Amino acid sequence: MNMYFSKWKGFLLSLLLLVGLTGLAGCGDNNDDNNDESHHAVDLRVIHTNDHHSYLDSSSYDLTINNVATRVDMGGFSRLSTVIEEERNDHSIVVNSGELSGTLYFSLFKGEPDFKIFNELHLDGYTLGNHEFDEGDGRLAELIGMANFPILSSNMTPEPASPLYAVKDDIKPYVIKNIDGEKIGIIGVLKVEKTKNSSLVSDDVTFTEEITAANQAVAELEAQGVNKIVLVSHVGYYNDIVFAQNVPGLDIIVGGDTHSLIGNESELEQIGLSRVYANDQTGPFAGYTHDGIAELDTIGSYPTLVTGPEGDPVYVVTAWSYARAVGILDVAFSAEGIVENINGNIVIPIGDTFQQKDANNAYVEVSDTVKSEILTAVDASPILRVADVNPTIEAILEPYRDEMIATQTEVVGSVSETMSNTRIPTAFAAGETPTGSYAGQVVADAFKRTNIAIDVAIQNAGGVRANLLEGDITLGQLIEVLPFSNTVVMIKMKGSDIVKVLNEGAYYSLNSGSTGAFPYASGLRYDVNLSGDETHVITNVEVQDRTSGVWSDIAADTVYTVATNSFTAQGKDNYLTFATVREADSTVYEDTSILYYVPLLDYFESLPDNILPALDLSEYCLKSVTE
Template identity: 50%
Template sequence: MRFTSPYLVLPLMTVLLCSCGGDDNNNTTHTEEPTAKPISLTILHTNDHHSYLEGQSYQLKLDYDAQVAGAESVRVDLGGFSRIASAIQEYRNDNTLVLNSGELNGTLYFSLFKGEPDFKVFNYLGLDAYEIGNHEFDEGDARLAELIDMAEFPIIAGNIHPTEASPLYGKDIKPYIIKEIDGEKVAVIGVLKVEKTRESSLVSDDVNFSDEIESVKEHIADVKQQGINKIIVLSHLGYDFDQQLASKVNDIDAIIGGDTHNVLDSTGEISDMGVHVDGAYPTLVANPEGRTVYIAQAWEYAKGLGRLNIEFDAEGYATQVKGNLELLVGNNYQVLDAESKWIDASTSQTQAIDNTIETLKTIRTIETDAQVENIIAPYKQQMEAFKLSELGTVSSTMPFTRIPTPFVNGAEPSGSYAAQVVADAFLQYLPKADVAIQNAGGVRAEFPQGPFTVADAYVILPFSNTVITLDLTGAEIVQVLNEALDYAQGISGSTGAFPYSSHLRYDVALNAPEGTGISNVEVKDKTTGEWQAIDLQATYTVATNSFTGLGKDGYLTFGVVREERPEAYEESDVAYVVPLLEYFRETLPAQELPALNWDEYCIKSVTDLAN
């Protein structure tokens, strides 16, 4: 059921779902007859929500009391589709497009319900267009086909071409839609990043893809032949690729983007709140003819809503474009007390925070939408019950001793079997990964022998990390393993840095000279199951958690590679605990975690050179 805005009782906008085809010549300018009149268009947009349906606790700097030390830090309940729905209902009118650039998977809502609550919420929102993201394929073609059947809104992706062998064949995936707004037609063209979808999802070989830029050119030519000169691209390419697209293709007025979770802001307010900003909202890029293309994106995880206002002249050109990302919060704030502990804000503090927010353009308090709350409620209830349920059994206790004690090759090994299990779960969950590395301290408890519950999994992995991948050479893998070992033994005292792995094994020498303690590294081939010496020149995809992926805990090479080769880094946006839950539910036979297989354990032997 969709909400009904007072503006929508007699809707003037009509969706015309169109097929692709036609001329791919994109070197001409807007040459159609002038339209009858200028129009104003507002685009409300979200991206990369990754099944974060509810609001989340988030710390912002709001400087609500300059006289009190620490009064700049406030914990807010940020975002969620209930608040986004309220904002859409308030802002939407006959000159509005509501767009979502896609991306499912990342929370238990998806792990348990595979996108069903997400699409029910989107049905209620009455999206004007939804662009397919790469993670929509994480459960394969068949599940995406089921979700498309469930959708009551247009789904677009101009460069996806299922063959007859795919369950997606014949499903209602449009290359673009056309909306009639105030008597004028506006085209919204969809496009998806191809390589990432092929490499980092479970899309089948029965789905073909066309080049991103050529696809957009083709569909622009098609809509121009229909006399349409106001063109929006709903993109799941990422911020950098969006800028390339804008610079290479004529006739695009605006790109509403996603995939890379960028925070865009031109007010300076969001960075003052302590949030890293990646560029201007909107970002301006000149197309080959020198005309400006306006690029917008709205962060991630349903934390806020993008609101882009475009004034078109009678010839169909954007003459004035402005807007901003708007962070949506409740007024149930928390603040720091004299002992630096978080407590509920007092009435006077709440009023002071409200007063501060009222002075800002990029954040507002807003009530939740009761219907969205009702849609989510039964799924939330099932999810909470699931957290108390039994996942399976553990045949023998998996300890979590951070730094292993000496043992010889072939003897019973020591160390964190628990960290090995977590690394195994990462590797099983991410089909792209060749190996996985997990820091010992990221695992906070043992796997106890006997029944294993979801609650146990959350005790073991309590952090709000996500799972990421990095493409590293064999030499860089050996280097980062040694960096972690050195950090675990160094003056930092961070024993939690010690590295455990899946599909990697190595000898460990404690108290060895820096950079030499881990040696004889071997890699297990995922296809053949054979172990062989790591190829120092070859490239491997490494799964790890987002904390070490930043270069934290001594994993310096991870941070360097991410900085110097950003294309080697990929954020799965999957919550830390989800791969472990899925490991028990879908990978382990009879949901039983067996005793450690010493041949598969990442540590072959441990010596201590100090003794």
């Protein structure tokens, strides 16, 4: 009874607040939607995806099935849509927590195939994420104009000078879905700081603090007689828990942004997966904290139970990333809007072709007998599901996929002078023609341009696998330069830590035989002593101001935003401080999900006439090299 009382107390307070703010004279209104007795119990199925980052196709993935490493064709919207249609019913809503950008699909087509797919999925709500603004207000306005589904954002308001102002009426703070005669409120909220600092959103868009926006949206919904409320957020798993703890009236929170994989630990382990959430959280909302969240009894569970500020249960879910999974959550609401029963998990759709290693350690297709055993295990798994591709989604993707494949053989630019990839530089004096990996420098320059928040970029020489040869260059050749499945990572770290991590990679490259660890950088200049000790291979480090272009000595205590690849960000190639800084505070770390070669393609496309000029020696990272 305390739960019910608190729910109605919150409802009445919200109603009074809304009436006071808007001056509505509701006393004589004969509409009985706001009467308590008009509500009834209802079952709701929430079907949700998030953080697909324009990974539209299926991809190979190694799972464990029957205790054997098994390569499967996983995810992709052709298979996800099949699961969605199988699970959809007249008591369901289908929502997406946002996030475009990251693959060649986005580089070439800027979200168009993504939104066509979402049109076909008939979404009930799509919350904007920070990467929706990666091409600026204008392109996002065009995408919103394409959408036949509700675009949600309760804390983002375009001003008249923004191109988004033309579609402002299509950006809803919330929508109301009628399920069996009962109103279900669906609210959208994005992470303000991350959007403002890590995208190309203009200054002509204003933002409202997240908790404030959520409270206001809940109050407006409750004033309209809605007591069953779903928040579809793009703020991160821990911040979703902050929402649950601080916003009365929320019942279900469907999240995104941090790519968290949650669920039953043993069920995940049976297929070779594990929970992922602890190290990928963005910072808390201003004035709030993540203290104690990691110690919650239900942390990592699907759904994650949180006690709301008035004692009501609130449930948080999210569904991994990269179109690998879809969440299916069944909720039983009481008439009073309390969740009385809840159950669900993520579903990972896979194809029906399987590969396992043969005697030569090569993956080959399994025999019919083994395949039958695998299919039996898949049927028994609550997470895995064999799903056919959806021909309608395939028809949408096919022309874009064909063009994307054809693009790999087309010329995307040209190189005016060969940029060689000599990993370890040889001696040269300041003012002389420098040695080393010019190609590594170009890759670092491309990484630095990935995001306006990036101050410097660091690239290990071994992560660059080919020279940039003089003459025309195709996309396929760019991929040969950066062939790995790495992504671009951003880390906030002190100047002293930047100097330290440069020395870690450089010393290791000179003394371990792993020459590929040698660091090249953009926005940094330094002297190199090939005979230096662990802390003095890299010295006299300068940093370039990303606004003025002025060079100055790096400041030990100043925090800079560093871009690197996801390999070195894990501490690999002895870049240990990257991992140490992340482990000390996971909120300083962000995986942009942008594929390794994509910034290099974007860089060429941004150059005048798509021509890579000769290296600007004044901005080359190596000032001098001594033996």
